[in-house]
Amino acid sequence: MTEKDANTLLEQICNMIWNRPAGGKLEDKSQAGRKPLYASIKQIIGQVKQVIKENYRQKRNFTSAFSGLFHEVSVQLEKEKKFNTLLVSILDRLKEWVIVTEEETGEILYVNKLAKKRFYDPETGGIVCEKDCPFMARIQSCHGQEAEQRYEFRCFHDKIFQVKAYSLLWEDKKAVVHLITDITCQKETEAYLEVMAYKDELTGLNNRRNCLKTIDNYIKSGIPFSICMIDLDDLKQINDQDGHLHGDEYIKLVSEEIKKSACEEDFTCRYGGDEFVVLYKGCSQQTAAERLAAIDRNLASGDKKYPMSISYGVVYVETGTDVLPESVLKMADERMYAFKRERKQMKENGDGLI
Template sequence: MEDKNSELLFEYLRSILYDKKIQPLDVEQLDEPFRKLGRGLQYFAKTLTETKQYEAALSRGNLSVQPPPRENFLCENLKNIHANLNHLTWQAKQVAKGDYSQTVSYLGEFSEAFNTMTQQLKERELKLKQEAEREKVHAGMVETYNQLLVEMIDRSEEEIFVTSADGRRILYCKKRNDRSIDRNEVYQTCIRFAQKHRSEESRDSFEWIWEAEDSRHHFYRIITGYMQWQGEQAFLYIIRDVTEEKLREERLRMEANRDGLTQIGNRHYFLEKAEDMLKEGSNLTFCYCDLDHLKYINDQYGHTEGDWYITFFVETIQKHIRKEDVFARIGGDEFCVILCNCPYEMAEQKIRKVQKEFSSGQTKEYPKSFSCGIVEVEGGNEEMQVRDIIKQADHEMYLQKKEHKKKYRKELSVISISED
């Protein structure tokens, strides 16, 4: 009798401590002397579940979570942390409003860091005010340096010209010898800029740095200064052709977002695109793919063959996705496809077709396969995070990978033995 009751109680305690979902205990199955202990364990399970839920909410930064009832003795320290975080949040808001008198003394090393930060913010604000005062004084000296400015303009290699404040008259123009700047078009853009800013009654800024693009898709970085020119208000423009810089930046940006081997998007590209697509509210289906036995191929046939295996997989996938879909390599053997407005069933059919084509194409000494987990996300689900979707898809993929391991384990063992 004791063995049966002990076994039931032990299994229930084990489930409380280790199972994600606690298995229920039927107290009526216990003999009378053990039922009180069973009910005590049920109360412990309820208390522990409340504590875990409370702890999880706090770890996600949810400070509006309702704490467990007072009789839950496990949550006393968590409740203290909750109260401290709420007060710290209020203090941070006060600092954001400019109240640098806020100090923290109840969070150990964090208290010192917080207090140092507020002191530095206070000092920085004072420095900014001092700098603003110096800028004001400097503005009063601008007229004194007009002649020096003209000399600097004459020596500059950029395209420079000065217009009246209303933009109707060109007061000065220094042209470059080359024809890299389409003067009429860029000049008109500058004049429209002057007309826009001359209507401002209060000019807190005397210099603007902006960019313009002409009809030939050339880009220009333009420094515009509001100034006095020979007794009248005027705008100074310093124009530089930055088309090559823009093209170089675009190439670097593309390289930063591209996987070197496959030339598809990398993890950074994927996360950026996924976040944007979730914000747009489209119906999305995430297909998380993991190449099977890539390590085996690298070990047995070399990394060159492994690279072929990866690129062949990418080429196979690309045959079956559309321009608006997203395809990226997010790890060594991990890939993800985001299908737009593609229901789960259709995505599943598509993946099965790709798996069949991948495994049957380009005969090799080893089997070719990949595992895939599919998660459909309905548009407007603003609470869904990319990491949560990937985690769910990875779980689904792992279930299929377990089946694939069973399927190919024997075949890979035969290949390995024959090669030896």
């Protein structure tokens, strides 16, 4: 019961006692949680009706009884007022933004302190993004449902909000309470972790997990490609003699050369510590080998104090080839080690590079 209802009821009771027409009109919006209050009011009205039938002296005797009952009504109203104050206090301390809207009109009935900091203009006292704001329009168009509503909303400021909406009665009005959380940082972190799950941290190339998945997709989709297994020569020796910083530098220089050799549609990967895999889409085995030879020459001509070179093996996979990704990698790996052994043998014999 609102304060207006209480005053109207008191006026009606007094008019009934003095046989005058009842004034005002009760809003008559009862709630289950107010049964004690309405029981007291019903008792008052019942006694008033009985007194009206009696004489004036009984009306006077009724005054003391009426005072006690009215006191009970006042206590109930005070309890309700304290409950509403407690409710607002709790909402103001929530970590979520809270906006309460009238279900029928979308009028904003309540905004907690945290939401005011985000949505309110302290100078005007109005909502900053109320006009032409798709997010606020979405909130104000929400109609109550028995079940909880959950959704995510990306606004034009690239902010992502998670909203939970519930139907309730708010000061005797059908309303919807919206609990809003800014999950922009959470979504950005999830996207970053998802990317990093398939990326090598040192080089920025794709990692082993992504490599096997991509090879399988190429084969199943019937995409012709050349798969290249690449190994850095003497990386362990450089790590042992010059330190791991130089070893990491070597790895990154090779990755940069691999990126330069690849087209936008090609796939580049750091497969392991000193191993790389490249998928040249629609590229013949000979052309792929020529690209790798160019990478090898560019590394050998570098001005680093340690020598740099790569060994590699290439396998061409035609359209319609039915083979497992692991089998194709194994074939390319065997050819790479054959290349490495041949190069080592030629160096020992003084025949120069391949």
